[in-house]
Amino acid sequence: IVLTQSPGTLSLFPGERAALSCRASQSVGSTYVAWYQQKPGQAPRLLIYDVSTRATGIPDRFSGSGSGTDFTLTISRLEPEDFAVYFCQQYGTSRLTFGGGTKVEIK
């Protein structure tokens, strides 16, 4: 399954809402999608798993939604520490795949 993330780069001000898209080439089902945040020089960090469940310690401004082939990560109000690259991942098939990433940058 190929995951296509859009946009490639999102330029926003702190305090604005961010909506990141992840589209699958075929259905992933209703559960098997995760989102990760990666900052420069750091390992990825799990934000969301099973489409909409926040990982431990993740603030509630992060939320995930979607099903089938279309999934969205929403950051309700961007904090300075949220500017980073975000990757989606599907684990609905025996070959896990990641999306190409969306960079959220300060406008």
Added chain:
Amino acid sequence: EVQLVQSGPEVRKPGESLRISCQVSGYTFATSWIGWVRQMPGKGLEWMGLIYPGYSDTRYSPSFQGQVTFSVDKSINTAYLQWSSLKASDTAIYYCARQRGSKVLGAFDIWGQGTVVTVSS
């Protein structure tokens, strides 16, 4: 605290072999799948495959099958990623990560800090 601590940066020549490690602590090593993920310079994340330390069951991405080998040493809670003959295109950061839950497929909830591998003549 659950931790995955990876071995340090490596520089090798093409054709050389290499094994990097991922030592875990803070949970029962044998009961969670460990995944390996590649990130080439300036690029995204690529899933390489999984190993279940409990009985060394392995699942390789077709893209990496035959190119790398996963193994574990349960006595020291360590997973390994190994190459027998490196290529310049293996230059990347390699992450190990714990898969949450007990199913064979899942999200990666804890990540190692990454091992930088540089292959250059």
